[in-house]
Amino acid sequence: MFQEDTIAAVATAVGEGGIGIVRLSGPDAIDIAGRIFRSASGAPVSGQQSFRAAYGRIVEPASGQEIDEVLLLVMRAPRSYTREDVVEIHCHGGPLPLRRILSLVLAAGARLAEPGEFTKRAFLNGRLDLSQAEAVIDVIRAKTDASLRVAVGHLAGAFSDKIRAFRNEILRLVAHLEAAIDFPEDDIEELAAHDVSMAADKLIADLDRLLATAQTGRILREGLQTVIIGKPNVGKSSLLNALLGEKRAIVTEIPGTTRDIIEEFVNIGGIPIKVVDTAGIRETADVVERIGVTRARAAICQADLILLLLDASAPLAHEDREVMGLLAGRPAIVIVNKTDLPAVIDLDEVHREVDDKAVIRISALEGTGVEELEQAIVEMVYSGRVSQPEGAFVNNVRHSRIIEQARDRLADALATIAAGMPPDCVVVDLRAAWEKLGEITGETIGEDIIDQIFTQFCIGK
The missing domain is CATH 3.30.1360.120 (Probable tRNA modification gtpase trme; domain 1)
Structure with a gap:
């Protein structure tokens, strides 16, 4: 062409x-x-x-x-x-x-x-193929070694090979059913339907396992949106500086120093982390600080991970409990900071307030506990899949949606078999799943979608 x-x-x-x-x-x-x-x-x-x-x-x-x-x-x-x-x-x-x-x-x-x-x-x-072409921009935009390995794995065709294997298996099932349609005298329709049902079940399980990597893949591609929250003067800016390894944010003993959003990327265990330092959440008459608090609340709604800071040298206050209430149903780690000072906070009360959220004790000033925090972030991102081969991650929203749709078509095929419908009806569902997966590699996709994908690239690539 x-x-x-x-x-x-x-x-x-x-x-x-x-x-x-x-x-x-x-x-x-x-x-x-x-x-x-x-x-x-x-x-x-x-x-x-x-x-x-x-x-x-x-x-x-x-x-x-x-x-x-x-x-x-x-x-x-x-x-x-x-x-x-x-x-x-x-x-x-x-x-x-x-x-x-x-x-x-x-x-x-x-x-x-x-x-x-x-x-x-x-x-x-x-x-x-189209998946490899999309990986080119991922290689260019990679922010860590881990995200680069995922992108290079896709560029080398590891992800495409997996998708093609799924498509080949679906074609095998189609051929199996079409043989039953072509030779009805051999009475193999019932046996073919049983074999197809078992194979489709396995394919659905394989696609589910692939979809389970989508959140991790998206984070490796785009970064983990991580928001640091807490009442004023608990050490949010000190934590940001500790994670970055440099003095990026202003740190003073005056509450409310940070009045706006500060964003920085940091590499933690190969994961690109977009750390957002927010204004301390509290009621305030200061107009500028109030705007910062409003932006902090908005950042919480968009976060992949919330880091809540508490002050170990002070008892839990009303403002702490108010901020804790923002964690309900959200992925979060509770950090008890200032452990270099005499302990006053009631840790048992903290655990009761935050239910099953991880609680980690650190001193952002001295750097103690920061490695434990970083490890907790890594474990939360990978969810036990640290050894997952890089090429097997779904790191693209378009791919994730297509795989979900293909899985639904396979589920339709199982429902059709269970309803006792003829094999040619099952073939329709299987071919729909086969065509849907082909959109990932570009073998069955419209020109308008192809054009839309490549508009995301820079000129010259």
């Missing part, structure tokens, strides 16, 4: 750098590059070997003005990222030379690539 036009874009990040890359892909990529590149050896671009770099200069054809000295790399179809002819011009990484070179390339006959169009062409030309 090769495209007739040639696209171009700057493939490196915006800003200054040692090297910048202008990428071309399409049938005229080599010819266009040849119009503006002058090799130091005098050799034409058309004769350049694939995967060999040539040194030379980019020259404006009309005036002969030299724009920059560059390395030019040719990758001939089909052994390239897009399976088309690809040319990369490696120049100095300033905005001006990149812009000038891109302008020359466009003037020579290329058009500006749309967001994600290079990867889209790799998908349309069969180099990547």
Whole structure:
């Protein structure tokens, strides 16, 4: 499904750098590059070997003005990222030379690539399936080693292979039933229905296990939204600084120092944690602080995890109990801070107030107990699945919904069998599940959805 036009874009990040890359892909990529590149050896671009770099200069054809000295790399179809002819011009990484070179390339006959169009062409030309293409952006956006391993596993096809195995099993069941339909005289319909029922049960269980990884996969991909709450002056900003390993938030003995939301990413056990430090929750006449309290309450509603701080050096106050009331039905860890001071708080009362929530004692000031807190966060995220192979995680909301829908179609097939319906009715349900799973790899999906997926990419990828 090769495209007739040639696209171009700057493939490196915006800003200054040692090297910048202008990428071309399409049938005229080599010819266009040849119009503006002058090799130091005098050799034409058309004769350049694939995967060999040539040194030379980019020259404006009309005036002969030299724009920059560059390395030019040719990758001939089909052994390239897009399976088309690809040319990369490696120049100095300033905005001006990149812009000038891109302008020359466009003037020579290329058009500006749309967001994600290079990867889209790799998908349309069969180099990547849709799940692998989506993993490209996950690799780019990975914030920790764990999230990178998940993304690379998907890019390598580990997740796609699992989905294809499910689809192949469903096709096997369809063939089994169609044999029963084609040879009714052999009286195998009842036996086929029993076999299909058992196999569909197993498939549903396999899909359920895959769906169970969705929350962890989403967190590894997007980060764990973690909100630190508590009354003023319990050490929320000190905890943020302890987790970050730097003094990011202002810490004073004056209550209400933090009046707005402070957000930072931190790597805890390979999990990207988006830590949100909030204003102390209390009744206040201060207009600015009251806005901060309102924003703190809103952040709690959006949190994946709540870290509630209490002061070990003071008895539970009305404000503490009010904040504890916000934890009902929410994933939370209760942290008793300031253990470096004489203990006053009644821990038994704390446990009664928070039911089954984990309670951890720390000193954010001295750093004691912070490792135990980090381990509790890791265990909560993985829910006992620390050894889960990275490629087996569902880390995409689109994939999660499709798997749920495929599971429902398999459940429909079981209900159809239980109702004593003929095999061809069961086949309809099974094929619906097969087609639904194909939307993950892109084998059965509409062009509008494909376009929507690739608009999430940056230009140049």
